Amino acid sequence: MFDSPLSSSAYEVLGVDPTADEEALRRAYRLRLRQTHPDTGGDAARFIQVQRAWELVGTTDARAAYDRGHGFGDAPAPEYGPDAPSWRPQGGPADTRPRARSYGHPGGWRRERYLSLIREWAGRGVTVENPYDPALVRSAPVAVRRLLADALAEEATARIVSDLGMGYTVWHDVAASARGGDPDEKLDHVVLGPSGLYGILSEDFGGPVRVRRGELIGDAVDGAPVAGLLARMRVVARAAGVRFGGAIVVLPDDDVLQPIEELGRIRGVPVAIVSRSALSAVLRRGVAGARAIGGNEVFDVRTRLQHTVRFA
Known part of the structure; x- marks a missing residue:
């Protein structure tokens, strides 16, 4: 949900600045839960987004990992040869399994x-x-x-x-x-x-x-x-x-x-x-x-x- 170049960041979903302290982050999470909960007229998809955002930044270790990030280009682009040998990881060993x-x-x-x-x-x-x-x-x-x-x-x-x-x-x-x-x-x-x-x-x-x-x-x-x-x-x-x-x-x-x-x-x-x-x-x-x-x-x-x- 948050690994798309078009998606909002976890902080944007929670409505806080990336530099917010833990208490501000927790207050924002609780507020967004109330605002998006389906039982109070909120949108179910947004409610799930808020929960997922908290999973990503709600603890010190998770937040540190999220802030480090790994970029959107980590998955290598596919390679194809003129004789259509099927997809293989860029620069990786050839895969001998039958492919399309x-x-x-x-x-x-x-x-x-x-x-x-x-x-x-x-x-x-x-x-x-x-x-x-x-x-x-x-x-x-x-x-x-x-x-x-x-x-x-x-x-x-x-x-x-x-x-x-x-x-x-x-x-x-x-x-x-x-x-x-x-x-x-x-x-x-x-x-x-x-x-x-x-x-x-x-x-x-x-x-x-x-x-x-x-x-x-x-x-x-x-x-x-x-x-x-x-x-x-x-x-x-x-x-x-x-x-x-x-x-x-x-x-x-x-x-x-x-x-x-x-x-x-x-x-x-x-x-x-x-x-x-x-x-x-x-x-x-x-x-x-x-x-x-x-x-x-x-x-x-x-x-x-x-x-x-x-x-x-």
Whole structure:
């Protein structure tokens, strides 16, 4: 909940300055508990946030660890070779387990853009020692933080789908606009396997998200993510001459009320909102209403995508 570049810090949730003493911190915690408790008209999601914030800074040792932080860039970016050897930790030993065939560089454009903008914003010509320092990241403009949040979300999904096994093929950062178009006009991931062909959006809004009338809503939700995903899937489907079986929006576990929420058909496509920890299970069993793919059709769809996919 607090490891997102877009989320408020534990101190901000409790409504205190990071330099507050222990007594002030304790008073703030009790006040915020009363204000957010569902029994007194508060918001359940905010109530949980307050409890989690106290867990992180409520004791001397926990607070010291939280204040030290470890940055938002500790998890290494995935590496992919031209022959699609599957994901492996950056600079780490090769993993010999069977992996999904993976193409593209998840989060690559956004991570590079983030590094460029954070240095331009914070450094002003001076070298930034750690562009992922939590204090630096949280003080940056929202647009800059969102780039990093999106990159980390895509990389997290890439690590999950790489473990699906050799029966799956995954394309990351698939362009869904005219050549030379907006890099943001893309499908984060396209996953092909026995359960079907899926377009996947990896998101992190930095806070709780709900569903209303087939679309995501929340304090930090901008635009219409589900509608945008479906529109980009149509572009890729027309170009490749394939039919997607379903659409999946992947969100951090703490930001959804339930791990799997199937929305039924939207514009003819089965859609599901899924927590990260449930993504693997959903891709293995499929989304309700999605058409499974088997036999020679898998090879035909894979070939069509390989011949037409362009990367953002």
